[in-house]
Amino acid sequence: MDNKIGLPWIIFYMEFASVLLNYKNNRNVLIDKLKRIYRENDKYIKFPTFEKDKDIIDIDPFSVFGIFNKGIKASNRKLILEGISKEFGLKSNIPLGFDGIPILNNLKSSFWDLWKKEEKAI
Numbered sequence: 001m002d003n004k005i006g007l008p009w010i011i012f013y014m015e016f017a018s019v020l021l022n023y024k025n026n027r028n029v030l031i032d033k034l035k036r037i038y039r040e041n042d043k044y045i046k047f048p049t050f051e052k053d054k055d056i057i058d059i060d061p062f063s064v065f066g067i068f069n070k071g072i073k074a075s076n077r078k079l080i081l082e083g084i085s086k087e088f089g090l091k092s093n094i095p096l097g098f099d100g101i102p103i104l105n106n107l108k109s110s111f112w113d114l115w116k117k118e119e120k121a122i
Contacts, residue, residue, distance in 0.1 A: 007100050008097050009097070009100075009101060011092045011093075012090065012095050015090050016088065017065075037080065040083060069098075
């Protein structure tokens with residue numbers, strides 16, 4: 001992969017996106033890996049709350065990218081990406097800059113409603 005545009009994150013993001021395809025039908029393993037990344041860095045960053053009871057049941061690939069592309073410090077983004085690199089066995093260098101990446105709202109960084117549906121009595 002060649003990065004002719006000169007943005008340091010492109011190659012890393014492309015590799016991670018390709019690796020995420022391996023979890024298309026095994027999202028529980030994906031969630032476990034993400035939780036492990038945050039547990040190792042719990043002193044600095046907390047696992048995002050996607051659902052009311054904090055028990056995440058599913059995640060889509062865009063929301064995975066949303067975890068580290070929201071309004072957090074660059075140092076925390078790098079911590080998350082270091083964990084991702086280690087946990088998923090990525091070979092690309094961890095980006096040192098994030099110019100050109102749109103930032104998501106911290107309060108809504110998932111791309112679908114991940115909250116469990118509440119059953120209502122009729």
